[in-house]
Amino acid sequence: MNRTVYVNGQFVSESDARISIFDRGFLFGDGVYEVSAVLDGGLVDNTAHLARLERSLGELGMDSPATLEDIERAQKELVARNDLDEGIVYLQITRGPADRDFAYPAEPKPTLVMFTQKKALVDNALAERGIAIVTVPEQRWRRRDIKTVGLLAASMAKQAALDAGADDAWMVEDDFVTEGSSNNAWIVTGDGVVVTRNLGSEILHGITRAVVLQLARERQIAIEERAFTVEEAKSAAEAFITSASTFVLPVVGIDGETVGDGTPGPITRRLREIYIESARAGADR
C-alpha cells in the first residue's frame, strides 16, 4: 500500500512522511484526533467532528496549525487523491516537537497529520452476526470527553476482548458501563426504550451517538440518557454500539450471556438503517 498522506500542509507518499522523534504526541501522548467516516467519497458528520476537535484542542490549551476550513479542505483533497469511496479519514494534531520537558513549550509548533483507510462500513458482516462483548474494569484517565491519542487503556481493553474470543470490550466503573473501547454503548429495554449513558467527562461525546439520538427523537423512539449496569445490559432486549467506523452495530452477547435472543434486534437494525440513510444523504464531497 502506498497512500498519499498529509503532513503539515504537504501531501506526500506515506513512505516519505516524516515526524520528529521529539514530537510531543510521540513522547507524551500530547495530541488529539478525529476519525470521520467516508461514504460514497463524501465526509460523514464532519462538521460535528471538527467542532469536537476544536473543543478537544481548547480543553488542552493547544493551538491548531490550520483553520477548520483548511482542515476540511485537506481532508477532502486527501479522500480524492486516494480515490477513497468508503472508509475513514484519520486526523491528528499534536503539540509538536520540543526538547523533552513535561511543561508545554513556550512556542509550540503543532503537528497536523491525516491519512485515509479503506474499510467496508455499510456491508459489514458483523452487522448481520452481531458482536460479542466482554466487560473490563475502566482504567482510563478522568477526561474521556477529550479525544486524546492516549489510547493505551482502550487498546488493552480491545486486546483483552480478542484474547477472550470476543469482539470488543465495554469498560465498567462502579458497576456502570462507561463506553466501549472505541465506541459508545447502548441498550434497548424490554419496553423499547433506547438507553445510552448521559454526557460527562466519563465518556467521549460521540458524534454518531448524538446523530442517532437525534434521528431516534425525530421518529418518536423513546430515549433515556442515563448510566446502566452490566446486569441491566445482560438482561436488556437489545444492545448495540455506535462510532464513526462502525455506525450502529448490534451487540448479541455480553460476558458469554446472550442479549435478547442472541441475534441483532429490530430497533438496532432500524437505527442502523436510518443512520446509514442519513449519512449517505449528508455525505459531503
Ligand code: PDD
Ligand atoms: N472512536 N467512545 C470512544 C472511547 C471512542 O474512541 C469513540 C470513537 C467513540 C464514538 O465516537 P464517534 O461516534 O464520534 O466516532 C466513543 C474512533 C472511531 C476511533 O478511535 O477509531
